[in-house]
Amino acid sequence: MIREALATLLDLEPDMRVVGQVGRGDQVADAVTALGGVDVALLDIEMPGLDGLSAAAELRRRHPETKVVVLTTFGRPGFLRRAMEAGAAAFMVKDAPAARLAEAIRRVLAGERVIDPDLAAAALADGVNPLTGRERDVLAASADGSVNAEIADKLCLSEGTVRNYLSACIQKTGARNRAEAVRIAQEKGWL
Known part of the structure; x- marks a missing residue:
């Protein structure tokens, strides 16, 4: 419903045309391919199939010419950092007015990076994610209550390595x- 509402609002802009919509992150890159490329892809962080940050990274790999705008309710500094690392050109929170989103898209097309200013300040104050990529993988795998042996099997690691991570x-x-580490990392946007 929100996706369709945003598409309708953006289609009302005289210089914009929404050419496609998908409901799953694992459909984004294929949809861009099927459309013969797009100028901008608007992604949410929370998407079924493949989260928006992973979809942004896949899109960057397969279609580097497509600019990515991440629009989310999860305005956490860690998500901002991860979005930028995944190649996003803009990061906006969903409660921003539609006119601000349209302006952000125009600025991205002009080659700028656009970041919600309050979120940028919070990201600077919060510092860098202290977890390595592999530590994030192991911690995320433990979020569902999996035991070390299950995590080790899933990630092709030894149980001792999982315990160390x-x-x-x-x-x-x-x-x-x-469990508390998972909660903290999720709250900060590190997972």
Whole structure:
């Protein structure tokens, strides 16, 4: 419903035309291919199939000419950092007015990067994500309550390595246990 409403609002802009919509992150790159390329893809962080940040990275790999705008309700500094690392040209929160979104798209097409200013300030104050990529993988795999053996099997690691990564995650997040480390990392947008 929100996707369709945004598409309708953007179609009302005299210099914009919405050429396609998909409801899943794992459909984004294929849809851009099927359309013969697009100038801008508007992605949400929370998408079924493949999250918006992973979809942005895939889009960047397969269609580097397509600019990515991330629009989300999850205005967390860690998500901003990860979005920029994934190649997003803009990061806006969903409660921004439609006119601001349209202006952000125009600025992205002009070669600028656009970031919600309050979120940018929070990201600078929050610092860099202390977790390595592999630590994020292991911590994310533990979020559903999986035990070390299950995580090790899923990620092709030894149980001892999983235990070491989880210990590092707990230490780096200042948590008391893995569940709290997951919660902290999610709240900060590190996962």
